[in-house]
Amino acid sequence: MKIVYLLTWPFEMGGTERSIITQAEAMAHRHQVEIVGVISSRPEPFFPIPTAVAHRVLVRTDAEGLPSAVEGVDLPPRRLEELHAAPSRLIPGGWESAFSQLTDLAMTRWLRELDCDVLVTTTPALLAIGSELAPHRVVVVHQEHRTSERRGATLAPLMSHGPRVDAxxxxxxxxxEHFRDAWGSAAPTLIQVLNPLTPDLRPVSGHKRPLIVAAGRLTAEKRFDHLIDAFAPIAEAHPQWTLRLFGSGPQEPALRRQISRKQLTDQVEIMGPSSVMSAEWAAASIAALSSRNEGLSLVIQEAMAAGTPVVSYACPNGPAQLITHGVDGLLVENGNVGELTTALISLVRDGERRQALGEAARLxxxxxxxxxxxxxxxxxxLDLLAxxxxxxxRLERVIRRTLDPPRHRPSRRDAADDVVIDTPLVPPAAPSGTTGTDTVDQPLRPSSREKILLLAGSEVAANTALLPEDARQENLRIAVEAIAVTGSPGFRLPGPGARTTIVVPDRDRRRIAEAxxxxADVGGLYVAAVDQNGRASRGVLTDEAYDFWRSEPTRVRLFRRWADxxxxxxxxxxxxxDLAFWHDEGDHLVGHGEGIVSEIPWEWLTERTTVTHGGVPVAELSRLSGFTSVDTVTFDIDAVYTWVDGSDPAWLTTRRSRRAEAGGRLHLEADSEARYRSRDELRYSLRSLEYHxxxxxxxxxxTAGQVPSWVAEDHPGLTIVDHRDLFQRPADLPTFNSHAIESQLHHIDGLAxxxxxxxxxxxFGRPVSPDMFFTPGGLPRVFKSPTLVGFPSGEAPPHVRAALNNRALLRRDFxxxxxxxxxxxxxxxRRSLLTELEERYPVEYALTAGHPFRHDEDLSVTSSLVQHYGLLTGQAVYGNIRAAYVGLGGDDIGRRLGQLLTERNFDVFSIGDFHDTGLPEExxxxxxRSFLQAYWPFPGRYES
Incomplete structure (x- = not known):
């Protein structure tokens, strides 16, 4: 299905634009999607448009408003300017002043050649044009993004042309209901759908900070003056509470005067617009809305998504559609400041109720x-296209629908509900010869162990504990059991990589499909065809895969979909x-290049043995058992972490004492508290290691004699190593210098x-393999940064000084x-390489180990020196890794973390503290913390 969204100003900062871009991005996962804008003076969109969504602008103008480019129109610049200055003949100026005869010409030519299935218009003026000019074969759907019944002059095109479109x-x-009554029998198909939230990271409120937040354009319509009046009694009774208003607009001077007049300058803050409102809502304990009128407010939706309870006027007409009073928020009489105060103060005083309402709001x-x-x-x-x-x-189609309305069918998912099936419901069996894919009115199958959810059109099993390796093992177990049920002589095909491939004779395909x-009653079980490059197609539920199996794929991927x-x-x-179906060619079974062999004699199948692979007993051919490719890394690989609890009072006392002994001035980098600040990163880094x-x-x-409270000290796969077990000279301790600690890691007893x-x-952001880090022969790979060391003059921070010391050492010797x-x-x-390095440079190592804080004489051994030394001595090679770095000093932290969470397309990433940040530390x-918990929600084996 091809869908085109038509916007007037596609690159502007507006709720309609953001909603359409978000909707288009989600639809692009399954369909061909394009955003077409009528006019824009911006070179780039304010809200980023994903690469999966095609977009274009019909009329582009420069900073002075003159046309600079017009799609499909080849006229001299002077003529373009004349047309742009002439009023539109298609759209009256009272409907929309942005249109001209130039936009008339561009839209007419574009719509004449429009080739899509669905055209979505987004303003009444565009609705009018689409209803008149779009090809009849195109379904035209108009989306309203305002409180439509309260439109002014723009109500006219909606009323006159609404009945002429499909929906x-x-x-x-x-x-x-308002427009159903207004249009009567002329009404087209009428739909109610919520606006989507952007798929960004949504930090969750802790409901403890004494903070109320409101957001919106500072206009009379939003009535922030009511909110300030309502907050005044709260400020007096609870002086620790603050009200923050995010936004800008013409009412700002008047609001500031009101704040000053009421002596609230210390407790009411006007913050200006924020690009990270998801974080602002999460920082609050209460959200407030005092508008005169409000549509389906994104402000309310975003606050609820952060788990922040909303207190709102019950104004027409959106708040009551989103908030269930007393369940996930509070509604008060529209315009009643006294009731607004009462509702707010009830939550200020009752933390447990704030939390209960907030959790319900998040659900x-x-x-x-x-x-x-x-x-x-x-x-x-799909219903409209059918x-x-x-x-x-189109007019005949609309009239026919009016005379003979279709039977109402429930949508594939009611947007107001979360589909969770707990009861033992079983769908009717698909008739013989059908595809079994039309399950619109059928309940989902339950799992004997997990709840089954419907997520983005896909049936998924609810995951509350499984780590990736557990899920991989479950997929293998289901495949092995299905093959065993049929009696097929399947066997594991050895090969590199973590994925298991099982070969099955093609003659057993039908029985395996039936098995x-x-x-499928486990729920969320899918099969997908795999191409020659190992890429899987979109999966099909195994009990709806009739057409899938008829196509006789040679390689199939079996998997369950899980979601936390x-x-x-x-x-x-x-x-x-993977299941590879090999075909019979006389006395041989012949494959399609899936692994280490492409054919085997049938007689080999009589010599099978059972081994445990990935925790599951699997059949192997004796002739291939124990096979290991030369591309496989077979040696043991350990992991070493360095960590300190920077909040430990005893450690802080020792650090202050050592700092006094050191004397002199330390660089901020060596003496900054940010170096020791903990947000539980170690816990989640260990989880990422175990996941990926x-x-x-x-x-x-x-560690410095410390142990995280949550660590399972008795776990056989984890060893706590004290600094005293590493440093050769007791006088070097205690140390607070990471360069010194890193120079001693090769002294760890028992380290591989x-x-x-x-x-x-x-x-670790996604699954990584050993050969990403080491060659099969054991050489470590090094990952070069584009950042230059340079030749700094004057004072340089310690990490740069260490890099320069590394440079001087290697330049001298090589x-x-x-x-x-x-x-x-x-x-x-490599431990042996680090030992060799210390033996070669004992003086420099001793100096580094002896500095309790970062020092200008340090070497940076593990982050630069050993890598370059390995390259120069033939003991290391360059490697490739997809890496990202998120510094916590900017004001776009929420956006950066949100991208990491949704895309999950980096092998490794780091989150670095800054000495100064653009946002409050809390x-x-x-x-x-919200990001880390969302990325790796389940505890790993290293946690008690």
Whole structure:
């Protein structure tokens, strides 16, 4: 299905623009989507448009408002200017002043050649044009993004042209009912669909900070003066509470005067617009809305998604559509300041009620998820397309629908509900010869162990504990059991990589398909075809895969889809098990290039053995058993972490004493509290290691005699190492110098020769393999940074001084100059190489180890020196890794973390503290902790 969204000003900062871009991005996962704008003077969109969504602008203007480019129109500049200055003949100026005869010409030519299935208009003026000029075969759907019944002059095109399109969508039920009554029998199909929330990271409120937040344009319509009046008694009775207003607008001077007059300057803050409102809502304990009129407010939706309870005037007409009074928020009489004060102060005084309402609000906000809304739209679009008849004009189609309205069918997902099936419901069996894919009116199958959810049109199992390796094992177990049921002589095909491939004779395909269909009662079980490059197609539920199996795919990926309750962690085909169907050619079974062999004699199948692979008993061919490719890394690899509890009073006392002994002035980098600030990063870095690098043999945690309270000290895969066990000279301790600690890591007792050194601010973002870090022969890979070391003059921070010291050492001995640093990632190390380095440079090592704080004489061993030394001595090679760095000093932290969470497309990333930040420290803490918990929600084996 191809869908085109038509906007007037596509690149502007507005609620309609943001909603359409979000909706288009979600629809682009399954359909071809394009955004077309009529006019823009911006070179780039204010809200980023994803690469999956095509977009264009018909008329572009320069900073002076003169046309600079017009799609499909080739006229001299002077003529373009004349047309642009002439009033539109299609759209009266009272409907929309942006249009001209130039936009008339551009839109007419574009609409004449429009080739799509669905055209979505977004303003009444565009509705009028679309109803008149779009090809009849195109379904035209108009979306309203305001309180439509309260429109002014723009109500006219909506009223006159609404009945001429296939469907009109409103945000609220009252709007639907209003226009159903207004249009009567002429009404087109009327739809009510919520606006989607952007798929950004949504930090969650802790409900403890004494802060009320409101947001919106500072206009008379929003009545922030009411909110300030309502807050005044709260400020007097509870002086620790603050009210923050986010936004700008013409009412700002008057509001500031009101704040001053009421002597609230210390407790009411006008913050200006914020680009990270998700973080602002999470920082608050209460959200407030005091508008005179309000549509389906994104402000309310965003606050609820952060788990922040909303107190709102019950104004027409959106708040009551979103808030259930007393359940997930509070509604008060519209315009009643006294009631607004009473409602706010009731939550100020009752923390438990704030939390209960906030948690209910967050559950309610699941209905606002972009994928959820997209699936609802998909259902409506498909229903409308199914009613298109050849040769019928749009007006004839609308009239036919009016005379013979279709039977109401429930949409594939009600946007207001979260589909969770707990009861033992079983759908009717699909008739023989059908595809079994039309399950619109059928309940989901239950699992014997997990609840089954419907997420973005896909059936998924609710995951409350499984780590990726657990899910991989489950997929393999289901495949092995299905093969065993059929009696097929399947066997594991050895090969590199984590995914298991099982070969099955093609003659057993039908029986295996039937077995997998019966296995579908576990829920969320899919099969997908795999191409020659190992890429899987979109999965099909195993009990709905009739057409899928008829196509006779040669390689199939079997997998369950899992989602955690918050829908931030999804498992799917990437953890699946492959079934390769090999065909019979005389006395041989012949494959399609899936592994180490492409054919085997049938007689080999009589010599099978059972081995445990990935925790599951699997059949192997004796002739291939024990096979290991030369591309496989077979040696043990450990991980080493360095960590300190910077909040430990005893450690702080020792640090202050050592600092006094050191004397002199330390660089901010060496003396900053940010170096020791903890947001539980270690816990989540260890989780990321277990989720995405389960092949690590053992973890060594190097500390200053401290142990995190949550660590499972008795776990056989974890060893706590004290600094005293590393440093050769007791006088070097205590130390607060990471350069010194890192120079001693090779002294860890029991450490494997090959290991990864991981700072606790480094995280594994997706599955990684050992050969990303080491060659099969054991050489560590090094990851060059584009950042230049340079030739700084004057005072340089300690980490730069250390890089310069590294450079001087290697230049002296090898005549080669370091130009670039290394990426801040998990560093592959060889213990033997570090030992060799210390033996070669004992004086420099001793100096580094002896500095209790970072010093200008330090070496940076693990982050630069050993890598360059390895390259120069033939003991290391360059590698490739996709890495990201998020510094916590900017004001776009929420956006950056949100991208990481939704895209999950980096092998490794780091989150680095800054000495100064653009946001309050508590808010940064909330964002980082929420992000980490959302990325890796389940505890790992290293946690008690």
């Amino acid at each position: 009109v969508a409103f945000l609220t039920t009252p709007s639907v 309610r906000a699941r209905a606002f998820a972009a994928e959820t809304i997209a699936e609802t739209w998909e259902g409506h679009f 009613d298109v008849r050849d040769g019928e004009t 997998l269909s019966r296995a 309750p918050q829908r931030t962690l999804l498992y799917g085909a990437e953890l699946g098990c 690098a389960p092949w690590v043999r053992h973890v060594f945690l190097v 020769d090959h290991f990864l050194y991981v700072n606790d601010d480094v995280f 005549g080669r100059t370091i130009t670039n640093g290394m990426l801040h990632v998990a560093h592959p190390m 808010e940064v803490d909330d964002m980082v």
